[in-house]
Amino acid sequence: MTDIVWFKRDLRVSDHEPLHKASTQNKIIPLYIVESDFWKQPDISDRHYKFLTDSLYDLNSSLQDLGQGLIIRVGDAEQIFSELIEEYAVENIWSHEETWNNWTYQRDIKLRKLFNKKNVKWKEMQVNGVFRGLNDRKSWSRMFYQEMAKTPYGRPERLCSVNIKSEKLPSVNDLNIKSIECPFIQIGGERKAHHVMNSFLSSRSYDYSKNISSPLYSHETCSRLSTYLAFGNVSLKQIFYYTKYATDNFKANKENINMMNLRSINAFKSRLRWRSHFIQKLEDQPSIESQNLHEAYNSIRDGAFNEDLYHAWREGQTGFPLVDACMRSLIKTGWINFRMRAMLVSFASNNLWLDWRKFAHHLSNIFTDYEPGIHYSQIQMQSGTTGINTIRIYNPIKQSNDQDKDGVFIKRWVKELQDCPIEHIHEPWKCKIKEFKYPSPIVDETETRKLASSQLYSIKSKIRYSETTKKILKRHVS
Numbered sequence: 001m002t003d004i005v006w007f008k009r010d011l012r013v014s015d016h017e018p019l020h021k022a023s024t025q026n027k028i029i030p031l032y033i034v035e036s037d038f039w040k041q042p043d044i045s046d047r048h049y050k051f052l053t054d055s056l057y058d059l060n061s062s063l064q065d066l067g068q069g070l071i072i073r074v075g076d077a078e079q080i081f082s083e084l085i086e087e088y089a090v091e092n093i094w095s096h097e098e099t100w101n102n103w104t105y106q107r108d109i110k111l112r113k114l115f116n117k118k119n120v121k122w123k124e125m126q127v128n129g130v131f132r133g134l135n136d137r138k139s140w141s142r143m144f145y146q147e148m149a150k151t152p153y154g155r156p157e158r159l160c161s162v163n164i165k166s167e168k169l170p171s172v173n174d175l176n177i178k179s180i181e182c183p184f185i186q187i188g189g190e191r192k193a194h195h196v197m198n199s200f201l202s203s204r205s206y207d208y209s210k211n212i213s214s215p216l217y218s219h220e221t222c223s224r225l226s227t228y229l230a231f232g233n234v235s236l237k238q239i240f241y242y243t244k245y246a247t248d249n250f251k252a253n254k255e256n257i258n259m260m261n262l263r264s265i266n267a268f269k270s271r272l273r274w275r276s277h278f279i280q281k282l283e284d285q286p287s288i289e290s291q292n293l294h295e296a297y298n299s300i301r302d303g304a305f306n307e308d309l310y311h312a313w314r315e316g317q318t319g320f321p322l323v324d325a326c327m328r329s330l331i332k333t334g335w336i337n338f339r340m341r342a343m344l345v346s347f348a349s350n351n352l353w354l355d356w357r358k359f360a361h362h363l364s365n366i367f368t369d370y371e372p373g374i375h376y377s378q379i380q381m382q383s384g385t386t387g388i389n390t391i392r393i394y395n396p397i398k399q400s401n402d403q404d405k406d407g408v409f410i411k412r413w414v415k416e417l418q419d420c421p422i423e424h425i426h427e428p429w430k431c432k433i434k435e436f437k438y439p440s441p442i443v444d445e446t447e448t449r450k451l452a453s454s455q456l457y458s459i460k461s462k463i464r465y466s467e468t469t470k471k472i473l474k475r476h477v478s
């Protein structure tokens with residue numbers, strides 16, 4: 001008898017419950033399927049594939065060390081599983097539960113039918129503190145912390161080798177994946193994830209809280225674990241475990257470790273919890289990927305989508321230096337900090353009055369750490385369409401003064417402003433002594449902000465105590 005361990009967004013060998021459990025029972029085929037249709041989806045780009053391939057090479061090398069390398073198959077999951085089940089008399093398919101986009105959701109529904117038809121058991125396991133089938137959020141927090149307090153699984157001791165050939169990984173061109181050049185992309189893989197986690201816990205975290213919103217320093221002082229988590233190169237439980245280990249050590253040997261700031265570590269741990277909190281929302285309500293959480297906002301931006309404004313925003317040509325610097329940097333590095341993401345979305349949704357459903361894919365394409373559960377929930381929050389969150393409209397000029405006072409980040413990414421005097425770097429259109437080859441602001445910031453604010457608040461005040469609002473609160477707030 002042979003079982004399959006199906007790797008999905010859990011590309012690691014340690015703390016991998018399905019791999020750990022399956023390897024103690026039957027012979028296993030460790031399988032990754034490069035699903036051709038998945039890579040054609042509009043929310044995905046070649047930077048995700050690049051990170052995936054790093055992760056798969058690393059995973060293959062770890063699995064080979066254990067006795068059986070990774071088996072790659074390319075094509076349609078239903079067909080591939082049908083063939084493997086027949087050929088190897090497969091009894092069980094082991095995997096983690098996956099909460100991802102609508103395409104993966106629909107694919108899993110089809111596979112469940114196939115496995116039932118073929119009499120194969122699909123042993124899906126809960127992961128990262130996201131739970132299937134919750135009716136409300138009453139117990140979520142307790143369940144989450146219980147999960148995170150568990151000791152991570154070690155890597156399996158040995159895997160029996162199976163006589164099966166692996167396919168070659170296709171290229172970006174073979175799969176026809178949308179390509180957006182990203183010269184400074186992070187390198188993927190389980191080993192790299194642990195290296196990044198260790199460097200964060202041992203030193204980089206010190207100024208985490210202080211620099212969390214700085215576009216200049218946060219590249220270094222934020223954990224930078226989001227992409228490793230998105231591809232499952234490390235589990236959330238492992239990060240909690242090693243954070244506790246480092247903190248306990250620090251408390252016990254204060255004089256030896258002087259590079260830990262407990263305030264920063266606590267702030268970091270809360271964000272780890274937010275991660276699962278947001279993914280749980282998508283698990284409970286998959287429609288948030290494409291529909292407003294609160295229906296009262298459904299037609300608020302109807303007919304207002306202005307293509308020129310959208311293109312200026314996505315290309316970093318809005319005339320607002322910090323907005324443009326962030327967008328240009330994000331395109332080239334695949335990452336920007338939380339506040340700058342929020343500002344980019346707030347600017348598009350509120351100042352440019354664009355419907356988030358028409359620009360969310362541009363951001364998912366360029367965030368290497370794209371994680372649908374966080375992505376769509378956050379975009380909706382920043383666009384004011386949830387009906388339950390505080391409405392926040394970021395003023396990009398204030399953010400520029402607060403977060404990049406000396407304009408160093410702006411000058412790094414907006415070369416046209418290289419010679420702009422510091423006193424004008426946040427509002428170069430006010431400089432009378434020089435002209436720059438840089439656009440004038442595409443909208444009046446104050447006017448558009450006030451208009452957006454009045455429209456969003458007028459709906460919010462009407463729906464505050466509505467039945468729909470109550471239902472959303474019950475379902476999504478713990």
Ligand SMILES: Cc1cc2nc3c(=O)[nH]c(=O)nc-3n(C[C@H](O)[C@H](O)[C@H](O)COP(=O)(O)OP(=O)(O)OC[C@H]3O[C@@H](n4cnc5c(N)ncnc54)[C@H](O)[C@@H]3O)c2cc1C
Nearest residue numbers: 222223224225226271272275338341342369370371375378
């Ligand atoms: C509009 C918008 C879209 C976003 N889209 C994504 C996305 O697709 N993928 C993604 O991982 N994060 C997303 N975030 C959340 C956040 O910006 C990133 O998680 C964070 O910047 C990643 O950097 P880091 O790993 O250094 O985070 P750290 O600050 O070091 O935090 C540690 C971990 O906590 C989690 N986390 C941190 N902040 C948040 C948050 N606000 N909400 C939920 N989880 C959080 C992440 O997993 C992160 O890796 C989005 C935020 C906004 C405003």
